[in-house]
Amino acid sequence: MRNEQKKYYIATFGCQMNVHDSEKMAGILNSNDYKEVSSAQDADVVIFNTCSIREKAEHKFFSELGRIKMLKKKKPGLKIAVAGCIAQQHGKKLLKRASFVDCVIGPQNIHQIFDTLQHADRSAVTSGGNETIAETEMPVFRKTDISALVNIMYGCNNFCSYCIVPHTRGREQSRASQSIINEIRSLAEKGYKEVTLLGQNVNSYASDLDFPELLAKINEIEGILRIRFVTSNPKDLSEKLIEVMRDSEKICEHLHLPLQSGSTKILSMMNRKYSYEKYFQKVELLRKMIPDIAITTDIIAGFPQETDDDHALTMNSLRELSFDGIYAFKFSPRKGTSAALMDGQVDQTVRAERLQEILDIQNDITELKNKKLEGTTQEILIDGIDEKDSGLYTGRTRTNKIITVPKNDNIRKGLLLNVLINQANRHSLNTIL
Numbered sequence: 001m002r003n004e005q006k007k008y009y010i011a012t013f014g015c016q017m018n019v020h021d022s023e024k025m026a027g028i029l030n031s032n033d034y035k036e037v038s039s040a041q042d043a044d045v046v047i048f049n050t051c052s053i054r055e056k057a058e059h060k061f062f063s064e065l066g067r068i069k070m071l072k073k074k075k076p077g078l079k080i081a082v083a084g085c086i087a088q089q090h091g092k093k094l095l096k097r098a099s100f101v102d103c104v105i106g107p108q109n110i111h112q113i114f115d116t117l118q119h120a121d122r123s124a125v126t127s128g129g130n131e132t133i134a135e136t137e138m139p140v141f142r143k144t145d146i147s148a149l150v151n152i153m154y155g156c157n158n159f160c161s162y163c164i165v166p167h168t169r170g171r172e173q174s175r176a177s178q179s180i181i182n183e184i185r186s187l188a189e190k191g192y193k194e195v196t197l198l199g200q201n202v203n204s205y206a207s208d209l210d211f212p213e214l215l216a217k218i219n220e221i222e223g224i225l226r227i228r229f230v231t232s233n234p235k236d237l238s239e240k241l242i243e244v245m246r247d248s249e250k251i252c253e254h255l256h257l258p259l260q261s262g263s264t265k266i267l268s269m270m271n272r273k274y275s276y277e278k279y280f281q282k283v284e285l286l287r288k289m290i291p292d293i294a295i296t297t298d299i300i301a302g303f304p305q306e307t308d309d310d311h312a313l314t315m316n317s318l319r320e321l322s323f324d325g326i327y328a329f330k331f332s333p334r335k336g337t338s339a340a341l342m343d344g345q346v347d348q349t350v351r352a353e354r355l356q357e358i359l360d361i362q363n364d365i366t367e368l369k370n371k372k373l374e375g376t377t378q379e380i381l382i383d384g385i386d387e388k389d390s391g392l393y394t395g396r397t398r399t400n401k402i403i404t405v406p407k408n409d410n411i412r413k414g415l416l417l418n419v420l421i422n423q424a425n426r427h428s429l430n431t432i433l
Helices: 016-031 053-072 085-090 092-097 108-118 166-169 177-189 210-219 238-246 264-269 276-289 308-321 346-370
Strands: 006-013 045-050 079-084 101-105 124-126 145-152 194-198 225-230 254-256 294-301 325-330 377-385 392-397 402-406 416-424 429-431
Touching: 006 016, 016 045, 016 079, 016 108, 016 145, 016 194, 045 053, 053 079, 079 085, 079 108, 085 092, 085 101, 085 108, 085 166, 092 101, 092 166, 101 108, 108 124, 108 166, 145 177, 177 194, 177 210, 194 210, 210 225, 210 238, 238 276, 264 276, 264 308, 276 294, 276 308, 294 308, 294 346, 308 346, 325 346, 346 416, 377 402, 402 416
Parallel strands: 006 045, 045 079, 079 101, 101 124, 145 194, 194 225, 254 294, 294 325, 402 429
Antiparallel strands: 377 392, 377 416, 392 402, 416 429
16 A cells, blocks of 8 residues: 655755755655655654854744743644754754654755655754765755745855854865756747856855856856856956846846945954955946946944944945845844954944835935836846735846836746836835736
8 A cells, every 4th residue: 555645844044055856845745755745744754954144033933942842842743854054053953942843854864855755753963064965966846836946066165254154064165066057948849048156155166167267158058048147256346247238138237246345444353365455346347338237235234343433434335336136134243253252243223224224225325216217118038926816927137126017918927028117115116018
């Protein structure tokens, strides 16, 4: 008699890297006759794919973990796995803190998720390093059918003083270019139109090709219409890369280039390896060579020893650089990083006040930039249905701005469409057809 098919549920926290790791774990489980379900209540296995880059993300996970404890009391046979950066960071300590967790698996070992679950009754911990992760091919189960995430490298060598990633994801390892190209060709054959290349620092990719050479090769793949990539470290943004972005028709005119602070003193303490002046020069070069480029960034408010003057420099940098959008956060001390041990930790209230001031400035800049698009024609790729209004499609411009489009019989997902922007909001653009 055939065993009943096991069901799994994955809750994903954090960045696109984690989203793609979840797609890989799902692919592995599907290939071993598991079936995905949409809620933990219906599952035989619950996997938390966690993020520890900020304290808030960690607290959110532990809150969810507390809730799942009650479910396990009702379903003693339920297996609970913790994957991702928190799993790597805490390891066996996590099992002691939450004895109802059956197994822990780090991000470098997700290819072992099936075997780890098979031995979960022994409280398995799989969170060591993996020197061959870039060579490990894994099946991927994507819920999207237009845009796909593709890892080109793993790990990070930068050791920014505030960042836990090198400790949880290991040293940089780049995939062979042919492996990446084969994966993207396969995606094109399945009808995907856009790929986003992933790495903690994609422009330090170094295999048989460098990153600009890899981009040029991907640009030649038939069927792919758009290429994006995240994230880039400013210290590795070369003129060669900018030239390839300019000359490759499929590479979108958008770059996420984390600044983190407008103070060179703070950047040095962050171990970012560039000054504000160097960053400014690279943005000038980008806009000179690619005039229509949209640039987004990350900002940390209240880093240790950040003075009012340092904060003022950051606010001034937002005005000077005029980003299309930012991701801004209060400094969050992470255990194991040097910034957590620094003298001069900024008071939480001050961090929150500085963050709000940063957001207020950027909100005005973003709204003004979007307003300038009213009355312009933009090319968008239709990629989904609006979550709040099923009568609208959503699409993105090449500069990564979201546009909503009324549904009609001539529009479908995967279509490239030129639309006239009739209304611009702070976080989205609208059109009427």
